[in-house]
Structure formats: structure tokens, C-alpha cells
Amino acid sequence: MGRFIPHPDEVPVELTLLKPECISRQQLHTISLGGIACNYHRAWRHGTALQVRMPSVNAELCYPGYVAWCLRRKKGYLVGIAFTDEQTLFSARMGEQVCQIERFYRMKNSHDDLQDIQALALQWVEQHADEFSHDSVRKAFMPPTLD
Secondary structure (H helix, E strand, C coil): CCEEEECCCCCCCEEEECCHHHCCHHHHHHHHHEEEEEEECCCCCCCCEEEEECCCCCCCCEEEEEEEEEEEECCEEEEEEECCCHHHHHHHHHHHHHHHHHHHHHHHCCCCCHHHHHHHHHHHHHHHHHHHCHHHHHHHHCCCCCC
């Protein structure tokens, strides 16, 4: 099963229902490739086509995907959203990097100095970029090898 990157709660996410025709049902077999996991106030049914947006990061970015799983939590639900192709998965992972850098910045309680932001972003990239690399996405799309 693919890895679902945890989306930071500090960066709001919007999940919008898509018409099922917007994403081919034939692509549902890729659900196990991974995606993102985010806390949300409501449950979603497995297989539901959704659009994922993070308007505080960039209002233009949106990623179509499917609900791979949905778990009840004390306060809301944890929703696993899988993406149907390598490019969407890679783009969503890049968007998640921006969210993680924003979270890292807030945790460090830095000033609003642009140099501080850039230095923290570089520090985060040095520590975590391999987790979001193109190779890690490509590995998710490779079929398992048989021994």
C-alpha cells in the first residue's frame, strides 16, 4: 500500500465533492499508491471523487482524487485521499511540502523577515525533501517484484 502523507492541521484544506465522471472509475485500482491524509470535520465514503484545495497556500492549486479510506477520530475524521496518476500525486506532494514548510516556520516562531523564512525553508528542504522526491513517487507506481 502506498504512503499517505499527513497534512498539517495548521494549513486549512477544502474537500469538494466531484461528479464521479470527472475521474475515470477505471483508475480506482491506483488507490493503493498513496496520497495525503487530512483531518476533516465530516466523513466521506470510500471511492468518492473529491477535489482537494489548500486556499491559504495557493487558491489555484487543486488536485482531483478518490477517498481511499476514512477513519473516525475523537474530533472529526481522518481522510486518506489517493490520486489517480503520477503527475497529480507528484503535484500534490509538492503542495504538501509547501504546507510542511509553513508548519515548520510557525513552529519555529520566527519573525516575518523574508530571510528567516527562506532560511527555514532551505533547512526544511535539506531535512525532508527526499521524502517528497520524484523517485519516491515513481517507486509507488512500480509494480512489486516477485522473488
